[in-house]
Amino acid sequence: MIITGTLVAPGDKVLDSIGNYRMGNGLYEANRRIFASVAGYVKVYGHKDKSDNLVQVIEVRRSEDQLENELLPYDGAVVTAKVMAVGLRYRHFFILYLRDHSRFAKCDIISIGDRVYKKRFSALLPKKKLRPLEPELSEPFKNFVRPNDYILAKVCDDAGIKDKFVLSIAEDELGVVLCRGKFGETMKKVDWNTVVSTRTGKTEPRKMARVPQKCMLPSDLKDSTS
Amino acid sequence: MPTIRSNLNIPLTHLSRIEDDQMEAIEMDKRSATTFRPLCVKCGVFGAQDGSGYAEFGNTRVLAQIIGPDGDGKWEEDHAKITVTLKGLENEKQIAEYRAELMSSASSVIFINKYPGKVIEIEVTVLSDDGGVLSAALSAVTLALAHSGIEHMGLTASVHVGMRANEDYITDPSTSESADTLGGVTFAFVPNLSQTTCVSLYGRIPIEATKSLLEFAKQRAIAIVPVLHKAIVNSIKEKQ
Amino acid sequence: MSSEVLRGIDPLGYLTTFFREGVFPDGRGLLDEQKLVFKQGECGGVGSSVVSTQGVTVSCTIEASVSLVSDGQLINIQIEPSQQLSEKEAEDFNNLLLPLFTNGSFILRENLRCLDVNGKALPLEWQFLITVKVLCLEGNLLDAVVCAIGAALADTKLPSIVLNHSEGDESAIEKSQIQADYGTIHKLILEEPLMCCSFGVFVDNDSKKKSEILLMTPDIEATSVCRATCSVVIGKGDRIALVRERGRITSFSLLKKMCQITAERRHKLVEALRTA
Numbered sequence: 100m101i102i103t104g105t106l107v108a109p110g111d112k113v114l115d116s117i118g119n120y121r122m123g124n125g126l127y128e129a130n131r132r133i134f135a136s137v138a139g140y141v142k143v144y145g146h147k148d149k150s151d152n153l154v155q156v157i158e159v160r161r162s163e164d165q166l167e168n169e170l171l172p173y174d175g176a177v178v179t180a181k182v183m184a185v186g187l188r189y190r191h192f193f194i195l196y197l198r199d200h201s202r203f204a205k206c207d208i209i210s211i212g213d214r215v216y217k218k219r220f221s222a223l224l225p226k227k228k229l230r231p232l233e234p235e236l237s238e239p240f241k242n243f244v245r246p247n248d249y250i251l252a253k254v255c256d257d258a259g260i261k262d263k264f265v266l267s268i269a270e271d272e273l274g275v276v277l278c279r280g281k282f283g284e285t286m287k288k289v290d291w292n293t294v295v296s297t298r299t300g301k302t303e304p305r306k307m308a309r310v311p312q313k314c315m316l317p318s319d320l321k322d323s324t325s
Numbered sequence: 326m327p328t329i330r331s332n333l334n335i336p337l338t339h340l341s342r343i344e345d346d347q348m349e350a351i352e353m354d355k356r357s358a359t360t361f362r363p364l365c366v367k368c369g370v371f372g373a374q375d376g377s378g379y380a381e382f383g384n385t386r387v388l389a390q391i392i393g394p395d396g397d398g399k400w401e402e403d404h405a406k407i408t409v410t411l412k413g414l415e416n417e418k419q420i421a422e423y424r425a426e427l428m429s430s431a432s433s434v435i436f437i438n439k440y441p442g443k444v445i446e447i448e449v450t451v452l453s454d455d456g457g458v459l460s461a462a463l464s465a466v467t468l469a470l471a472h473s474g475i476e477h478m479g480l481t482a483s484v485h486v487g488m489r490a491n492e493d494y495i496t497d498p499s500t501s502e503s504a505d506t507l508g509g510v511t512f513a514f515v516p517n518l519s520q521t522t523c524v525s526l527y528g529r530i531p532i533e534a535t536k537s538l539l540e541f542a543k544q545r546a547i548a549i550v551p552v553l554h555k556a557i558v559n560s561i562k563e564k565q
Numbered sequence: 566m567s568s569e570v571l572r573g574i575d576p577l578g579y580l581t582t583f584f585r586e587g588v589f590p591d592g593r594g595l596l597d598e599q600k601l602v603f604k605q606g607e608c609g610g611v612g613s614s615v616v617s618t619q620g621v622t623v624s625c626t627i628e629a630s631v632s633l634v635s636d637g638q639l640i641n642i643q644i645e646p647s648q649q650l651s652e653k654e655a656e657d658f659n660n661l662l663l664p665l666f667t668n669g670s671f672i673l674r675e676n677l678r679c680l681d682v683n684g685k686a687l688p689l690e691w692q693f694l695i696t697v698k699v700l701c702l703e704g705n706l707l708d709a710v711v712c713a714i715g716a717a718l719a720d721t722k723l724p725s726i727v728l729n730h731s732e733g734d735e736s737a738i739e740k741s742q743i744q745a746d747y748g749t750i751h752k753l754i755l756e757e758p759l760m761c762c763s764f765g766v767f768v769d770n771d772s773k774k775k776s777e778i779l780l781m782t783p784d785i786e787a788t789s790v791c792r793a794t795c796s797v798v799i800g801k802g803d804r805i806a807l808v809r810e811r812g813r814i815t816s817f818s819l820l821k822k823m824c825q826i827t828a829e830r831r832h833k834l835v836e837a838l839r840t841a
């Protein structure tokens with residue numbers, strides 16, 4: 100019987116057979132036996148699965164803090180990312196205006212919480228995850244995010260794309276936190292869907308993240324008091 | 326003022342030594358066939374780096390560091406890319422050979438499918454070489470992997486065994502002790518799955534003797550397992 | 566939550582708030598010293614050391630060879646490039662450290678003569694190849710390397726040389742006439758220990774005076790927002806052995822302060838070595 104809290108090294112046998120447990124992180128099955136795949140503590144906890152049954156999940160984790168456990172951005176984590184480019188553009192030379200057929204924005208994940216990653220991870224932000232209700236394909240990306248914007252996004256699980264992370268800013272608390280205008284000036288928030296350039300006064304549409312009032316960037320604070 | 330130039334440059338190790346009485350009197354303590362040299366292993370040497378491990382067998386000291394998994398814009402496969410760099414050895418051929426063994430051993434135990442599109446770099450630095458470098462390096466890498474939190478199948482226990490002409494075995498020989506051996510083997514395996522990841526034979530081992538040599542090496546490798554296990558478990562305790 | 570988000574997006578803003586209060590994000594005071602740990606004699610060669618300080622760990626090994634007395638260069642420093650240190654930067658540091666030997670800050674040239682069993686100097690000299698391996702680089706390399714070289718030199722043990730070549734003989738000395746006697750070991754006579762400290766100069770753009778804030782041993786994150794960095798090496802008698810700056814330092818008083826802090830730190834080191 101494995102007791103919760105036992106210290107295991109990779110390769111240690113945790114269970115003889117999976118039995119009634121569900122397998123969590125840090126374990127793998129070989130020859131019907133369950134072994135640890137990382138070094139850490141064994142944890143057994145109850146969890147309500149999709150059909151609302153209470154199941155016992157067993158896993159091996161290094162620490163209580165989920166951020167420390169995960170080496171990479173994990174499913175459901177809120178990360179800070181920078182929009183690098185907006186997908187493929189397809190120019191019709193026979194039509195007078197450019198059609199924006201892009202379906203993805205390419206982003207770089209910079210940090211999670213206060214942990215800044217040493218190397219940035221490539222991620223994609225699909226058009227269908229810009230808003231709680233999927234936007235029309237014809238609505239261009241630039242109404243929501245533009246290149247060089249910093250966004251707060253959530254990591255999703257997308258079976259189709261294996262090598263890059265998939266982000267979403269559909270929820271209210273997610274979206275743009277910092278953006279700069281054409282001349283590098285900071286853009287100030289007008290409302291949750293518009294920003295204004297502090298230099299030219301022109302407004303631009305963006306999907307802003309609804310962060311609590313007290314969490315404002317120093318530049319916003321400075322502008323509001325001046 | 327004219328400068329004086331000299332071409333004479335003799336490394337200290339090439340100078341003939343004056344054998345004094347003290348040197349004659351020191352008899353190499355005949356080690357038993359099964360004891361290892363004094364060893365010291367540590368899991369997690371640096372706080373900052375993702376994963377690090379240190380293995381010391383007698384005067385052979387090897388440090389391994391793991392950086393990753395990191396994103397890499399160019400690598401778009403659905404599994405991780407593993408790179409190994411080995412520093413600190415002079416012999417180029419040896420570096421290439423050991424690098425290949427380390428790469429094969431690491432790639433076979435890491436669950437590369439769990440890290441698609443990511444790069445895992447393993448940097449091995451040999452601080453001092455006194456025989457058995459490959460097996461010390463394999464031990465250091467396994468400790469670094471355990472420290473880094475990258476998912477893999479289990480500890481890799483590795484050992485270097487030499488065989489003399491009279492079929493005597495010697496465990497973990499130093500460079501001077503290996504001088505009179507016919508050949509030897511570096512043997513590494515994953516105990517929980519009972520699978521071998523490295524069998525590197527060198528020298529002139531007769532075919533009939535190979536099987537018992539490998540058996541002996543496996544037994545010696547099993548003896549190392551509790552040491553590695555303890556080092557890993559201690560490193561987690563220290564983190565708390 | 567927001568301040569954490571800032572760290573990745575706007576490190577300058579994030580760090581400014583801390584520096585204004587006089588601390589680093591991890592709570593260390595701006596001019597607080599870091600712990601330095603060193604271990605001698607573990608890495609082969611005639612002398613070696615491993616030094617670890619503030620996220621930087623280096624190992625230093627000294628290999629010796631015998632040569633005739635000449636005016637040529639006796640010391641060869643080789644810092645090995647690694648994943649964190651490019652070849653060009655390593656070459657840069659090599660060229661920076663070499664003058665510390667040629668101007669006699671570490672050891673005087675006459676103390677590199679080979680000595681015989683009785684301690685008499687022979688017409689032969691030691692040539693050193695100093696190899697530095699960078700094991701971990703999350704801060705300033707120079708601090709650790711200067712200390713590592715000093716510690717390795719202090720650890721160096723050289724055999725006495727027996728020369729079968731009479732003094733009056735004008736012919737060239739042959740290899741076969743030189744033998745090493747490990748029965749009598751000599752240690753090197755070194756100059757007083759050197760101390761190296763690295764600093765960063767941070768300019769607070771938002772404050773009215775645009776004040777310059779001095780940071781001691783900044784880490785990589787802090788160095789990226791500094792306008793200038795400076796490393797000072799102080800030797801015997803509070804003499805400046807080396808100053809290396811990157812960026813623009815406009816204030817003389819800051820330079821003076823840096824030298825003062827380094828000299829103080831050096832005194833503490835000398836005291837510690839004396840009482841050890």
